Amino acid sequence: MALTAHAEQLQSLPAEVPARKGRTKLSASARREERTGFALIAPAIAVVAVFILFPLGFCVYISLTNWPLVGPYHFIGLANYSALAHNSTFVQSVLFTLKYTAIVTLPILVIGYLLALFVRGNRFGATLFRTCIFLPFIVGITTLSFLAEVELQPGFGSANVVLSKLHILSRDTVWVQNSTLALIAISVLVVWMASGLTMMLLMAGMQGISDELYESAGVDGASWWEKERFVTIPLLRRSIALSLIISVVGSFLAFNQFYIITDGGPGTSTVSVVMEIYETFNTAMRVGGASAMAVVLIVVVGIITFVQFKVLRGEDV
Amino acid sequence: MSSSTAALGAPPRRRRSGGSLYFTAGILISAVFVLPLAWEVLRSFQPASAIISPPSLKSFSHLGVSNYRQLLTGQDDILRNVVNSLIVAIATSLLTSIVATLAGYGFGRFRFRGSGIAFAVVLVGFMVPFQAVLTPLFLELHYLHLLNSLIGLALFYTAFNLPFGVYVMRNTFLQVPRELVDAAKVDGASTMSTLTRVLRAIVMPGIATTFLYAFLFAWTEFLGALTFVTNGATYTLPVALSNVETNTYGSVNYGYLVAGAVIAMIPCIIVYVALQRYYVRGLVSGAVKG
Known part of the structure; x- marks a missing residue:
């Protein structure tokens, strides 16, 4: 999923368009500029139309059949769609x-915030950290999931060995046979990966916060905590919103870690929405049902993204 | 840092101990994120039999490249899948960079009717999660004979990297000084030679950002490749590894799995460390793949 912050620039673009909409004759050079500009964007528009917009429309169409x-x-x-409400695996x-x-x-969010506090300055080593x-x-959840799969094996997985040395779990624990343990393991993995x-x-x-703000807060006698509380956090609201939305959308679209580590088990207790769509299409071959689920997911993710645009565009609340 | 502290008149000795405290803490925190990865690299040199016995000092006495040798030459023939992944990742990043650069040039430097609508089309692409449209895409690619095809996979990855790339490149071209383009025009440079000669150096960072994101996306992507490729010879590396994991021949070879995962990890780390300032540029521009 991709997100964008420069919403204010988008508003300026259409403003130019109405002025050119009149039937006034364009000069030869303006006409050439029109043609060249259009030719330059055509390949990108074509690829996006064929491989994103068409499937999007097709998805809605299939979902009605x-x-x-x-x-x-x-x-x-x-x-x-009405079948989805009675589809217990989908609801689950x-x-x-x-x-x-x-x-x-x-x-x-919390770990990411604390890490950001730690590395934000120009202190020696900060770039390396x-x-x-x-x-x-950067390594990505897919590769990490394969490695986690090995290290969660009963008997020899590193996680099992370390936790049994600490007397927390038996070395023979089978993580994926217990839906709570499976969820804990995957959550720890994801938090570890995504905090960065x-x-x-x-x-x-x-x-992006000006040093002068901290300096004048310092002159006013603000403590470190007060500077964070009254300068950093209010001015960081947009960045916090952006990172929250990225992480929430990412969680909504999770698939790889569940498919690789638990395969949805035990039973169907760790099947995510994207995995359910995948199984409905690939295993059950219910194309219409899978498409209806996908449309619901697109709408939900669209709402989150829209809220993000609102938050990013709007003034501080 | 040191100069500003000195300006504030902090005692030099305290400054040094504060710095080493910070550095020590930083090393410890970094270890939490790097050591598990380093541990896996070490594990990948253990023979498969040592991996499945509980880790002990003795189990590290016979390190070697047997996993890699068997993985790259044995019946699983992961080498072919590594090559597939490289082909798809390089094709995706080249195609995305070229198409996004042209479009960014068009959106950023030319006035034409419909550019607002066209840019809105790109932004809609931003908002569609690829995970949600795999079913219709499967049917479409089937119709186009692009299933089980590295070209089909690269086109799919290109499409979903383009909105970000076009956005980055448009902003890059918007930052080019107007005078530079005008001067090129006065000199009689054509549209294309303006791009390839005059603007190349200025827009190169944007292109590097686009290239890097597309490469990392295509190299690590799993769900789309799993859906669109069902033929072992065309598997990309992650899909091939998921087959090692659910081995149909019997027990899973965990040595293969660890070594294969390390192979998957290395290009990401090399490319990121070499080009990380371009990655951060992408983050700062406010658009992120997740």
Whole structure:
């Protein structure tokens, strides 16, 4: 999922358009500029239209039919959508994804914030520490999930060995046979991976705050905590909103870690929404049902993104 | 830092001990994030039999490259999948950079009717999570004969990296001084030679940012590759590793899995460390892949 912060620039663009809409004749050079500009953007628009916009429309279309993989189809209205409410695995996957999101969001923000405080200055080593802390995010959740899969094995996994030495768990614990333990393991992995991203986003925001504000707060006798409370946090509101939305959207769209580490188990207790869509299409081959779920997901993610635009564009609340 | 502290008249001795305290804390915090990765690199040199026995000092006495050798030459033939991943990642990042640069040039430097609508189209692309449209895309790629195809995969990755790339490149071109473009025009430079000669150096950081994000995305992407590629010879590395993990031949070879994951990890780290200031540029511009 991608997000953007420069919303104010978007508003300035359409303003130019109405002025040129009149039927006034364009000069030859203006016409040439029109043609060249259009030719330059055409490939990008074509690729986005074919591989994003068309599938988006197609998704809505399919979701209104009983689309089979082979043979004719017909429209069934909103039947796929009303079926979702009675689809217990889908409802379970939604509840599980919400629970997972609720668990990881706050730790990612708090740890990311503390790390950003630590690396924001120009102190000796800060650049190196930033790079180190950000590495798990760069390696990516897919590779990390394969490694976690090994280290969570009963008997020889490093996590099992270390936790049994600390007398917390038995060395033979099978994490993926217990939905609570599986969720804990994956949450720890994700918080460890994603805190670095929040750190980078908040650090960039912190570095944009003028030193003069801190200096004048210092002149007024503000303590370190008061400077954080009354200067940093209020001015960081947009960066905090941005990093929260990125992490929430990321959690809503989680798939890899669950597919690789738990395969949705035990039973279907750790199936995320995206995994449920994947299974509905790939295993059950219910194309219409999978598309209806996808439309719901797109709407939910769209609402979060829209709220983000609002927050980023709006004045401080 | 040191100069400003000195200006404030802090005692030099306290400053030094504060600095070393900070550095020590930083090393400890960094270790939390780096040591697990380093541990896995070390593990990948253990023979498969040592990996599945509880870690002890003795289990590190016979380190070697047997996992890598078997993984790259054995029946699993991961080498082919590594090459597939490289082809897709390089094709995606080149294609994304070129198309996004052209579009950024168009949006940032040319006035034309419909540019507002066209840019809105790109922004809609921003908001569509690729995870949600895999079902219709599967049917579309099937119709276009682009399933089980590295080209199909690269086109799919390019499309979902373009909105970010176009956005970055548009902002890059908007920052180019007007006079520079005008001067080139007066000198009689064509649109393309203005781009390739006059503007190249100025827009290179934007291109590096676009390239880096697209490369990392394509190299690590899993769900799309899992959905669109069902033929072992076309698997990318992550999909091949998920097959090692759910081995159909019987027990899982954890040595392969760790070594394969380390292979997947290395290019990300090298590319990121070499180009990290461009990565941070992307973050600061306010757009992020997650």
